Amino acid sequence: MGSGSSPYELILESRGDYLYARVTAEKIDPRSATEYLQRIAAACSKENIGKVLIDRRIPMMMSDADNYLLILDMTRFLGHKKIAFVNPFDEINAKMDLSEVMSRNRNAPYRVFKTEEAAVRWLEDDDSIDHDLHSSDA
Numbered sequence: 001m002g003s004g005s006s007p008y009e010l011i012l013e014s015r016g017d018y019l020y021a022r023v024t025a026e027k028i029d030p031r032s033a034t035e036y037l038q039r040i041a042a043a044c045s046k047e048n049i050g051k052v053l054i055d056r057r058i059p060m061m062m063s064d065a066d067n068y069l070l071i072l073d074m075t076r077f078l079g080h081k082k083i084a085f086v087n088p089f090d091e092i093n094a095k096m097d098l099s100e101v102m103s104r105n106r107n108a109p110y111r112v113f114k115t116e117e118a119a120v121r122w123l124e125d126d127d128s129i130d131h132d133l134h135s136s137d138a
Contacts, residue, residue, distance in 0.1 A: 008058070010036050012043045018051035018123050019044055025058045030066045034073055041077040051082045051123045055116060061095040068102055075108045083110045084119035 008025035021040045025032070040052060061067060087096045096112045103110035113119040 007032050019049045020053050022055040028058050033070050037074050053084045053119050055086045059089045061092050071102050075106050084123050085112045086116050086119050
């Protein structure tokens with residue numbers, strides 16, 4: 001599934017026990033980020049899926065304050081689903097790592113990875129939720 005005139009493109013694909021979501025945009029704002037995360041949450045509910053791989057192809061991050069508020073919203077509508085973010089952009093690693101720490105401090109099992117392969121390994125490891133709370137990449 002793609003989106004029409006949205007400032008981002010979202011592709012959703014059920015891959016067995018997890019949902020693959022690729023979001024692509026040049027830039028992101030709080031409204032667009034909330035919207036695509038709500039669409040991911042709706043797809044998870046519809047398919048009864050508790051794990052998500054978000055292939056985040058957005059080369060920038062919002063402000064730390066906006067990102068924190070987004071994480072609060074995200075934990076409300078995605079709950080404690082196991083979520084792996086794939087970030088291919090080295091220049092935003094520090095901000096993605098901070099987002100992971102903020103999420104984990106909200107007791108949300110979200111992790112950030114450099115590769116899809118590492119993200120899938122973590123999603124498939126049912127014991128991984130409680131391990132390595134603040135590390136990023138396996």
